[in-house]
Amino acid sequence: MSNPSERCYRTEQLIMNLRESSIREAVLIELNNFIIEQSTEAMRMDLGFHLWNSELTLTILLQEVVAVYPKLLDPTLTMTECTRLCNALNVIQCMASHPDARIGLLKANIPYFLNPFLRISENVMRPLRFVTLSILNLISALAKFDESYGQEILLLLLDTQVVPLCMHCILHGDQLIRKVATLILMKILMQEKGLKYCCALPARFLLVIQVLHQLVDTFTSEIPCSQQLKYVVQCCLSLSRVAWVGGVYDTVRTNFPKQLIDNTFGIITRDDPEIPNMLHQLVLNLTRQPPQ
Structure with a gap:
């Protein structure tokens, strides 16, 4: 779907359908497939911009995140439920591809909604590894410091306790989780203010x-x-x-x-x-x- 008008129409259709709770799970799958189809960074940024500026979309996605809280320590959490949550997180990550959305997501304290999933113990983290990985990929997408909002993004991220949470994931996650958590830590340590924070x-x-x-x-x-x-x-x-x-x-x-x-x-x-x-x-x- 390379025609801009067709992409715009499809975006609006998916955003509207996301508001229907009865079909939301299917729409999240469809929306993730649509995100994958965006073959260039410019296309992903454009989609992220529309998602960020659409009414209620972020609220709906956060509802998907919060709905899983009661089951964080519950062994009955299913792979289907984890997949649905990952799909919601991937949509937020698509939003983060646009610089205005990145700073907006951090000012809206979005990482605080995700932190409970990164604080869990090793035995709980294992069945939730795909969720943890999706969250870390989202945080890595937010951690872009070489742009106009870069230093503000850094300070906002540091306020969310991202450093100790990444270290927790390095200690208790599997190899993929450790890799992304180390990437985030590296990005922070390469910034003067991030290095000062870690050495304070x-x-x-x-x-x-x-x-x-x-x-x-x-x-x-x-x-x-x-x-x-x-x-x-x-x-x-x-x-x-x-x-x-x-x-x-x-x-x-x-x-x-x-x-x-x-x-x-x-x-x-x-x-x-x-x-x-x-x-x-x-x-x-x-x-x-x-x-x-």
Whole structure:
């Protein structure tokens, strides 16, 4: 469906049908398929803009999220119910493809509606892994800091406790969940204000390093792809840059995952020539003599 007028008509039709609770589950499936059909970023942004500006759409989608709350700790939550929730989350993620919607979603405190799904224990997270993954993908879509609203988005995200929640997911999620949670953490640590937030308290700084260390330890049994390894290396590289400024050199050296620089992952790093360069800089940062 490449004709703009046809896409517009289809969008309006789906938005109207979403208001009918009796057919909403089927409409969410249809709407997700329609989102997949948008083959370019411009088309997805246009659809996201229309969804964001349509009356009641976000309210309806949040109703789908809240409806699952009573079953968060209930083993009777079905795959059908999880799929329906994921479909609703994917529509919100489509909204987030437009910059005006991104800042709007954060100002509307949307992450707070999603946080309960990220706080759950490991045994509950397993059956809800697809929901957790959808939420993390949505947060990653919101975490775009290289635009006009970028720094405001960063501060709003930090207020939602995104950092400790991502670390919880890294510790207790499966490999895919850990990968997306690490991506979000990396995006934050690459921003000056995000790095300052993570280093503001010694306990917080130490926890971030320890979580990354535990993540690297899991790579001995679950070999990461080069992309996932790159996320971890970039996180560590960002943290290593503040070792001197914050006077936490010994903390960084003691808790740093040594496997990253002892060639444990040499075969993987060859898949991406940028990783060895990052690791070389990391070694330089960690082996400099402390200033006298």
